[in-house]
Amino acid sequence: MANNSKNIEVKNLQVWYGPVHAVKGIDLSIKAGSITAVLGANGAGKSTTLKALAGGVKYTGSISVGDEIIDALPVHKRVQNGIVLCPEGRGIFYSMTVKENLLAGAYRNKKVDYSSVLDIFPVLKDRINQIAGTLSGGEQQMLAIARALMSNPSYLLLDEPSLGLAPVIIQKIAEVIKRINSSGITVVLVEQNTSLALSIANYAYVLENGKIALHGVPSDLLKSDVIREKYLGGVAK
Amino acid sequence: MMNQIILGLSTGATYSLVAIGLVMMYKVSGVMNFAYANMGMFVTYLIWWLATGAGINLYVSIAIGIAFAAAMGVVVERYGLRPIRHLSHASMLIVTFGILMILEGLAMQIWGTDYKAFPELVTGVPYVFRGDFGIFVLRRQDILIFSILIAVSIALLIFTRYTKFGIAVRAVSEKEDIAGYMGINVGSVLAFSWGFGASMAAVVGIVAAPKVFVSPTMLTYYQIQGFTAAVLGGFETFTGAVFGGLILGVIEKLVGNYISEGFKATISLVIIIIVLIFFPKGLFGRNVRGRV
Ligand SMILES: Nc1ncnc2c1ncn2[C@@H]1O[C@H](COP(=O)(O)OP(=O)(O)OP(=O)(O)O)[C@@H](O)[C@H]1O
Numbered sequence: 001m002a003n004n005s006k007n008i009e010v011k012n013l014q015v016w017y018g019p020v021h022a023v024k025g026i027d028l029s030i031k032a033g034s035i036t037a038v039l040g041a042n043g044a045g046k047s048t049t050l051k052a053l054a055g056g057v058k059y060t061g062s063i064s065v066g067d068e069i070i071d072a073l074p075v076h077k078r079v080q081n082g083i084v085l086c087p088e089g090r091g092i093f094y095s096m097t098v099k100e101n102l103l104a105g106a107y108r109n110k111k112v113d114y115s116s117v118l119d120i121f122p123v124l125k126d127r128i129n130q131i132a133g134t135l136s137g138g139e140q141q142m143l144a145i146a147r148a149l150m151s152n153p154s155y156l157l158l159d160e161p162s163l164g165l166a167p168v169i170i171q172k173i174a175e176v177i178k179r180i181n182s183s184g185i186t187v188v189l190v191e192q193n194t195s196l197a198l199s200i201a202n203y204a205y206v207l208e209n210g211k212i213a214l215h216g217v218p219s220d221l222l223k224s225d226v227i228r229e230k231y232l233g234g235v236a237k
Numbered sequence: 238m239m240n241q242i243i244l245g246l247s248t249g250a251t252y253s254l255v256a257i258g259l260v261m262m263y264k265v266s267g268v269m270n271f272a273y274a275n276m277g278m279f280v281t282y283l284i285w286w287l288a289t290g291a292g293i294n295l296y297v298s299i300a301i302g303i304a305f306a307a308a309m310g311v312v313v314e315r316y317g318l319r320p321i322r323h324l325s326h327a328s329m330l331i332v333t334f335g336i337l338m339i340l341e342g343l344a345m346q347i348w349g350t351d352y353k354a355f356p357e358l359v360t361g362v363p364y365v366f367r368g369d370f371g372i373f374v375l376r377r378q379d380i381l382i383f384s385i386l387i388a389v390s391i392a393l394l395i396f397t398r399y400t401k402f403g404i405a406v407r408a409v410s411e412k413e414d415i416a417g418y419m420g421i422n423v424g425s426v427l428a429f430s431w432g433f434g435a436s437m438a439a440v441v442g443i444v445a446a447p448k449v450f451v452s453p454t455m456l457t458y459y460q461i462q463g464f465t466a467a468v469l470g471g472f473e474t475f476t477g478a479v480f481g482g483l484i485l486g487v488i489e490k491l492v493g494n495y496i497s498e499g500f501k502a503t504i505s506l507v508i509i510i511i512v513l514i515f516f517p518k519g520l521f522g523r524n525v526r527g528r529v
Pocket residue numbers: 017020021022040041042043044045046047048049088192
C-alpha cells in the first residue's frame with residue numbers, strides 16, 4: 001500500500017462514448033483515508049467517472065495520485081498502483097468458483113492470502129468451492145468486494161454495492177465499507193442510496209447530467225433542500 | 238466394428254485437437270479463425286522443408302515449426318486483429334480470411350502445388366490383441382495421436398484450473414473489461430490464445446501430414462471437421478471439444494464404412510444442423526457461459 005497517504009486529484013475529466021458526452025468536465029478531490037461518495041440519478045455519469053479513475057475508459061483531463069499523473073497508465077497497471085474498481089451489476093466471474101474469483105482478484109500479487117478477506121466475509125468461507133453464478137445476490141456482491149480486496153488496494157472504487165439488496169444486507173455492506181476504510185483504504189463510493197452513502201461518507205459529490213451539481217460534507221448536504229427533495233425522496237427533516 | 242471404432246477415434250482425436258485450438262482462440266478473442274487450417278499447413282511445409290531440404294533433424298524441425306506457429310499466432314492477433322477489435326467482428330473475420338489466402342499463396346509460390354511426402358513419426362508393426370471380443374488392431378500412429386490428445390487435455394485442465402494465468406484466460410473469456418480491472422493484462426491473454434491456437438494447428442498438421450501428404454489444401458477438411466466437433470461440443474469447453482471430435486470421428490468412420498464413403502462430409506453438416514436444432518448449446522454446452 002505504497003500510495004496510502006496520497007490524495008487523488010481529478011481535473012476537468014471528460015468522457016465521450018462515441019457521440020454521447022457522458023462526463024462533461026468534473027473536478028474531484030479524494031482525500032487519502034477518507035470515504036468519498038459520488039451520488040446522482042441514473043445516467044448521471046457516476047459509473048463512467050469510476051471507470052475513468054480505474055483506467056477502463058478513454059478520457060480527457062487529468063487524474064493524479066499525489067504528485068504522479070497516472071493518465072498514461074493502462075487499466076491493468078493502475079491495479080499495481082493500488083487503484084481497484086469493484087464494478088457495478090455483480091461483475092463477478094459466474095463460471096468460476098468463489099476461490100477462483102478471489103484468485104483472479106489477487107492476480108497482481110506475489111503471495112495469495114485468502115484469510116484476511118474471508119475474515120471480513122465469513123459467508124464466503126462456506127461457499128469457497130461453489131460456482132459464483134449460483135450464489136445469492138447478497139453473496140455475489142460480497143464476493144465482488146472481497147475479490148477487489150484481494151489485491152490489497154490503497155484505493156477501492158465501489159460502484160453501487162447496495163444495488164438490489166435487502167435492507168439488512170445493505171446495513172451489513174455499510175459496516176463492511178466502514179471496516180475496510182478504517183483499515184486504511186481510501187474508498188470512493190458510488191451510490192443511488194443517498195442516505196446510506198451520506199451516513200458513512202466524509203465528503204460527497206452529486207452528479208447531474210455529467211456535471212457536478214453540488215458537493216460538500218454530508219452534514220451540509222443533508223441540510224440542502226435540493227438533496228432532500230431530489231435524492232432523499234422529500235423526507236422530513 | 239471394434240476396429241472401425243478405434244480408427245474412428247484416431248481420426249476423431251485429430252479433430253479434437255483442431256477443435257481445442259479453435260475453441261481457445263474463439264473463447265478468448267471472440268474470433269472464429271478461418272485461417273486455422275492454413276496456419277497449420279504453412280508450418281507443416283516449413284517443417285518438411287527444414288527436415289528434408291535443410292537437412293535438420295526431424296524433431297528439431299518440429300520444435301522450430303511449433304515455435305514459429307506460436308509466434309505467427311501472436312503476431313496475427315497483435316498486429317492483424319487487435320488494432321480493429323473495437324470496430325466489429327466482421328472486420329476481424331475478414332482479416333482471418335485474408336491471412337488464409339496469403340498463407341495459401343505463399344505456400345504455392347515457395348513450395349509449389351505437388352504433394353510432398355512427410356515422414357511418419359512412429360513406425361513399426363501394429364499391436365494386435367486377440368480375445369473373446371475378437372481381434373483388434375492398434376496402430377502405433379493411433380497410440381501417438383491418443384497420447385498427444387491426452388497430454389494436451391491434461392495440460393489444459395491443470396493450466397485452466399490451477400495456474401494464475403489459466404484463471405486469467407478464463408476471466409478474459411468471460412468478462413474482458415472486468416478482467417482488466419483485476420490487473421490482468423488482457424492484451425497478453427489475447428496474444429497467448431492465438432499463439433496456443435496456432436501451435437495446435439501445427440501439431441494437427443504434423444500428425445495429419447503422413448496420411449494426407451503436404452499440400453496447400455492438406456488441412457481444409459480437418460478445419461471443417463474440427464469446427465463441426467467444436468459445435469458438437471458446444472464451442473464452450475475444452476472437454477466438449479475433445480469429446481465432440483472423438484464422437485465425430487467415430488460417426489464419420491461408421492458412415493464411411495457402412496453407408497458410403499462419399500457421404501462422410503455431408504453427414505457432418507447434417508450433424509451440425511441436428512445438434513443445433515435439439516441442443517442449441519451443443520452436447521456439452523453449459524448454462525453459465527462466457528463469450529458466445
Ligand atoms: N458503453 C457505453 N456506450 C455508450 N454510452 C454509454 C456507455 N456507458 C454509459 N453510457 C452513457 O453514458 C451516460 C452515463 O452512464 P453511467 O453508466 O456513467 O451512469 P450512472 O450514473 O452510473 O448511471 P446508473 O446509476 O444507472 O448506473 C449514460 O447516458 C449512458 O447511457
